[in-house]
Amino acid sequence: MSESLIIVQRGPTRFITMNRADRHNAFDDLLIAELTEAFQAAIDDADSRIIVLDATGKSFSAGADLNWMKRMAEYDHAQNLADSRALAKLMQTIDSAPKPVIGVVQGSAYGGGVGLAACCDMVVCADSASFCLSEVKLGLIPAVISPYVVRAIGGRAARRYFQTAETFSAAKAAELGLVSEVVPLDQLTEVRDRWIKALSANGPKAMEAAKELAVRAAEQELNDDLRDWTAGRIATIRASDEGREGVRAFLEKRKAGWIGG
Incomplete structure (x- = not known):
């Protein structure tokens, strides 16, 4: 210790x-x-x-x-x-x-x-x-x-x-x-x-992706490559299990599965 x-x-x-x-x-x-x-x-x-x-x-x-x-x-x-x-x-x-x-x-x-x-x-x-x-x-x-x-x-x-x-x-x-x-x-x-x-209320994988997004968007020149990458990232997140669960929970007016209690 x-x-x-x-x-x-x-x-x-x-x-x-x-x-x-x-x-x-x-x-x-x-x-x-x-x-x-x-x-x-x-x-x-x-x-x-x-x-x-x-x-x-x-x-x-x-x-x-x-x-x-x-x-x-x-x-x-x-x-x-x-x-x-x-x-x-x-x-x-x-x-x-x-x-x-x-x-x-x-x-x-x-x-x-x-x-x-x-x-x-x-x-x-x-x-x-x-x-x-x-x-x-x-x-x-x-x-x-x-x-x-x-x-x-x-x-x-x-x-x-x-x-x-x-x-x-x-x-x-x-x-x-x-x-x-x-x-x-x-x-x-x-x-x-x-x-x-x-x-604690946010999707863990979404926060990880959001952190990566913030770093890359701040450091990379705004061009077609960055625009294509951001479009690809949201498409991937929307299709993920966590993304689908988050949207369903919002529409169904319940807590998402990653929120305890």
Whole structure:
């Protein structure tokens, strides 16, 4: 059993909680490996339809752990590359999860912590939280997390915050698109549970397809290929068992089969 993570299943929701409050939930190679394994297990578990990523303590994640950084300072290029690839695998696993991922940011998120938030599908954030892409202060760059952060906040803002390492507020994070909602700390659970309730009412396979749709439509040029692909996707979904059940349930004014209770 990991001491760095708390993993709990409640109904259709898998809660993955970073539990290194004494270290501000900072990354090291062990936490990266355990987070990757935990997310993959949630993805593979048919009973887990929603994933929540949160953290204990005052900080969401302070980025790289100091002791890990001390070890990395002695690494050669090959060892650094292996470490970076492990972090890249974690980010890709969260970002590409075929299930909705909710991020709950209760405190500061620095460096890789910003990357974690950027990989979630939706993030609720405490109004007291702060964010910083602090790597250049150490003579480094936010390389591995950059594709996800740039996609979340846009290239123009990334040019600024990647270079200045300014700390920005929760309100600014919402303005940039990094977080979805900003609320007082004591309302985080309320928003999280509202999202869980909304997601639980939806077709699991439809949500997976909708996530893929959102990513591809945002990244691909609007052309005949994209139009043909979207037409094909809705045709496939309409003809699927879940699609047929959802429409029948709506017309018959009953709950769809995937909704419990």
